[in-house]
Amino acid sequence: MRFLPVTHNALLVELADLDQTLALLASLQRHPPHGVEELVPAARTILVEYRASATRAETLVQDIAARSLTQGAERSDTLIEIPVHYNGEDLAEVAQILGITADEVVQRHTGSEYTVAFTGFAPGFAYLSGGHPSLNVPRRSTPRTRLPAGSVGLAGTFSGVYPQASPGGWQIIGTTPVAMWDITRAQPALLQPGYRVRFVDIATKNIAASAYSESAGGQKEALLANSSDGNRRTSVNDDFDVRHLSSASLAFARRAQKDPKPSGRTQHHLAAGHTALQVRATGLLTVFQDLGRHGQARQGVSASGAMDQAALKAANRLVGNASNAAALETVGGGLQLRSVGDNVVAVTGADAVLTLTTADGQRWSVPRYEPVALADGDMLAVGQPTAGARCYVAVRGGFAEAPVMGSCATDTLAHVGPAPVAVGDWLAVQPAPATSVVAAPELPPADLPTLEQEVVLDVVMGPRTDWFTPEAIARLAAQRWQVTPQSNRVGLRLAGELPLDRAITGELPSEGTALGALQVPPSGQPVLFLADHPLTGGYPVIGCVAPYHLDRAGQIPVGAWLRFNPIQPFAELVPESGASTS
Template sequence: MRFLPVRDDALLIELDDLPTTLALFDSLSSDPVAGTGELIPGARTLLVFYRPSAVSPAQIVRAVRSRDLGGRVAGEGSLIEIPVTYDGEDLDEVAGLLGIGAAEVVRLHTVAEYAVGFTGFAPGFAYLSGGHPDLDVPRRSSPRTRIPAGSVALAGTFSGVYPRESPGGWQLIGTTEARMWDLSRDRPALLLPGDRVRFVDVAGGGRATSLTSAETAAPIHTSAAAAEHALEILDPGMLTLLQDLGRPGYASMGVSSSGALDPVSLRAANRLVGNDSAAATLETTFGGLRLRARGEQVLAVTGAPVPLSVTTPAEATGRVRTRSVTFGHPFALGSGEELLLGRPAAGLRSYLAVRGGFALEPVLGSLSTDVLAGLGPEPVTAGAVLPVGMPAGAVPAVTLPDLTGAGPLDTTEVVLDVVLGPRTDWFSADAIDVLTGQSWLVSSRSNRVGLRLEGESLTRVVDAELPSEGTVSGAIQIPPNGQPVLFLADHPLTGGYPVIGAVATHHLPLAGQLPPGARIRFNPIGPFDEYSAVNPEVTP
């Protein structure tokens, strides 16, 4: 058992195998250590979040070492058959890696029964273990940016089905029409831990029942009454999403928290208009949002500073009038008036809060749009009418805080504190110097899932496949090409490439403001002494 640093509020417990991992997960779920939070099991690890103000890593280590992990008995879940058309674009490559024919790959994949070990990566994605031992193939050297929904794939000794279109690095061997995730079902996830799975070759004459469903993204519905007090979107700009503080607590279903990339700015915008600080706002990327008020509204915009202009229609005053309003302060928007957000001079994402919040139906307790998982409201489009709640009382006087919690939004070159670990030992002796000694360029291929960074590559010295393990926002994952990916809020819940470090929690809002072309320097911070004391072989 090893204890490895992940972030300043998370640690990774490395165990011998999946059964031991699930035994510890059961133990800590039923009898949690005080001060700990969500748990994310992996193939041989358990990711533990904790509140540093309430418990230290050393206290967690002592509590975990005292647990009895010998009493878990695997349950016998339902047997679920999944129909597969074995037409995956990597099928021949997998056959070549194994030194067998494609038909034999299909036979091996369908002859054995699988068990759902754990969920992760995305809602409805289950890691299936226990298949034929000969099916052991590495992930792709560089993950694809787009894998179609329903793709049946292999990685290491695991099998899985991608529930929706997403990036990924597994080897694709087939497709299925079965829906792995469907919020309209009583049980949204088709596969849950403990279930048994058998793949059926449709072309080979096998038969299995497939499932159909609606998409998981929620369209925005507006009643006639709600439309009278609302914001009408005239132009969403590059990308505008509804975002709040996310949906924590659903990791057991394979659902990550998501939420605003700059939660400090979201809270500030809400406080300026008198909302609960966790209320949903509009997160707009690179400005360009234009909207019209239906009914009298009070708004505020924070985050990346943008010019704000209000246009009053001619029917209200006899001629069209335009005025500027102050960024970072509440302002009134009369019924029929239009607001335009200009382009930010620095930073990337601005947050628009409206007094009363948005009166929309949450998905799993949140209005956040998770672009990787496809959960939450659909991205805002022109013509959408967003109903606004009716607040009570006056707008309070609020002093504007530092919007990022990390200094000014100068993204020419930013310094981000990083906690090294958990897989620094998978890289060459000079890897930390390479990571921290250069200025990394943020690629144009970046999005809410993560920032793709360009610079001098990091070299791995461990060529083995890393069994999938939990990941955090801010994790710096290194695929085989050596170019880092810095995970943001919509990152996969689990991943199979080694993580060399993670951005500290106090700098995550700043990371969420970095546009393509920005440069990053990483500044390593502790805590290594505490982990080295319990793992003498672990070094920064």
């Protein structure tokens, strides 16, 4: 094993192959080390995220290094059959690469059983290992900008199915009508780690059209029963392409602007006696956020949550809510809310002018970082920030918004969570508990990022710093980087005068990526992964922003200039002598 630093609350364990990775994962799941919060397995690595207050990297390294890799993961009895139309754009090319016919590719793909090794890239995307040993093909040299949901692809020795329309670089050999991801199911991801999977050729199998039923997502789901072997049978990396970084948030913004009632937030849904905030304008994008959707890596879902968690907690504290209550996160200016009934709100985060307009037309400015009483008919407007990028609006009692998978965080990349706020929405407010007490005003942060001053972020070097030339490592800190317009909640796309050159130019197998990771695509221009980043990625990460600067990173406006301050040199984490890595 190799132990590579990631950040102050994460490390990466690198192993020899997938079998060792799955064996270690099984061991860590059977006997979790104290303080570990999330495990993100990949082809040859496991990203271990932990509470820095509960354990130390050195302690985890000793524990993990002493574990035996001789006991593999147990296979599930669940067999999933996936019917496929083998009409993919790359089927002929795959056949040519392998030196066989297209029919033989199909026979080999359907003739072997796969196992769900791990998940990542997108919710419901499973990396399937096993299959015919000859099906080993490289990713496409140029990823496609959009693949339809249900695309069945090959990459390396893995097979997989794209759960939603997205960019992708796998070799597409077919499509399936089966929904890999359906939020209305009790278990949204159809394929779970350990499940067995078999592909079925629709063209050669007698699968009647009546075997399919329309699912909530508009796809068809096949349910084929198998009684012959007693097993439950249900029919039913790609790597994130940073060139399309802004597409997810733009899609959410368009939904908010075009659909006035995307989530049924109407006056008719307001419970008797409840107050509300009616949305008169949304600005660029306004979404619900809380502290995040943790512990869902098994389904391929990252935490998401507020970009500036300290600001979210402050807003809730000021109105007497629990710190993890959902609030509105709005980027830029333009949000306008009308109070229906009497409410108490607080606005934190970016430095923006707040204007209160009464029902009879009186207008004045109200302060940030203190409770503000709104009478029935009062309008609160958030102006364009002069420092920072995102404001948070909390209301006393909390919003009556239904959580999705245990959280009200809206993940703009994964399309998980409440719909974005739209003009005309009635945002219902829950009655405040009798013990709820509003807090005294607080001082706003004095050092929010601006366009006029360079923003400095501390960086922990690793886990793939050694994939870059010494000149590139020095350049990361010496050169300043500008935040481009292709930036959003997924990450900040940066541009510098000179790119970061790699010393190792080979393909990196997909591996877990942490919040704050500085991933470097082939362009050499880094991307700083933020709240809605994908769980896994296939480009090397040169460093990771320190956890205490993540809130600051979430407030950086487009056009600002950054500098990175490495706080320690890159060095592998080495277990003390005596620890076994067998």
